[in-house]
Amino acid sequence: MLQPKADWYWYCDGQHLMLSLGQNLQFKTAYLPNRLINTPINKQWFNLEDTGHYSNLAEQLEACPLNLSSAELTQILINGVAALAFHKPVTLRSWYFTEQTHFGSNHQLASLENDIGKGEVLILEQDHNVATCMVISKSLSLHSDKQLNQFELIKVMKNRLIPFVSHSILLSQSA
Structure with missing residues (x-):
């Protein structure tokens, strides 16, 4: 780095x-x-x-x-x-993503999920209810014909954020 x-x-x-x-x-x-x-x-x-x-x-x-x-x-x-x-401020677009029962982030990383798929984001700024995130996945689908590309920003309610857990952690925990 x-x-x-x-x-x-x-x-x-x-x-x-x-x-x-x-x-x-x-x-x-x-x-x-x-x-x-x-x-x-x-x-x-x-x-x-x-x-x-x-x-x-x-x-x-x-x-x-x-x-x-x-x-x-x-x-x-x-x-x-x-x-x-x-970057100019971005508007809230939480409605694209599923509300989570257990939400948050792990080392400023989280996932956003909807019926189309899931993608990883880095939280750049947050207050008590809202987070501005940068997409770090190759893309993040909003709906069938709209997606965000890597490094684009999105603002969502924090109850849409799924704490990031890597696949390597999941595999080691299941062993």
């Missing part, structure tokens, strides 16, 4: 929010300018708040039993920080 450096900075290339990682390395986030607020016009340095978000998310993801490569983890972290720093 990459660690933030002093020469990292955000910018917009006209089509996507980008993060320069120094030494001619660029990271293209999943976010288009029309989904952003406070879009960086020129260089906007990766600041202390961004570094704090990056570290907090990394701590949560490293503590959970996800089998992520270093590159996958870095991709989730950078998109998560970009969403926290620049």
Whole structure:
């Protein structure tokens, strides 16, 4: 996993929010300018708040039993920080998902489920009843002809969140 450096900075290339990682390395986030607020016009340095978000998310993801490569983890972290720093607020869309009797998250990870399927999300922000989540599965179906792609955001009531349990934990508990 990459660690933030002093020469990292955000910018917009006209089509996507980008993060320069120094030494001619660029990271293209999943976010288009029309989904952003406070879009960086020129260089906007990766600041202390961004570094704090990056570290907090990394701590949560490293503590959970996800089998992520270093590159996958870095991709989730950078998109998560970009969403926290620049993404416009999203509207509540809980009705797409099944209400849960036992709900919550495990290391900021949860699943959302409906009649079509299930997908994993990372909780970026939450208050007592609502959570803003970033899809970390390849996609998350809302209904038969609408889905969210990886790294898109959704806001749901917390009673829709299924605490994340990895398959490796389930297998070891059944042995």
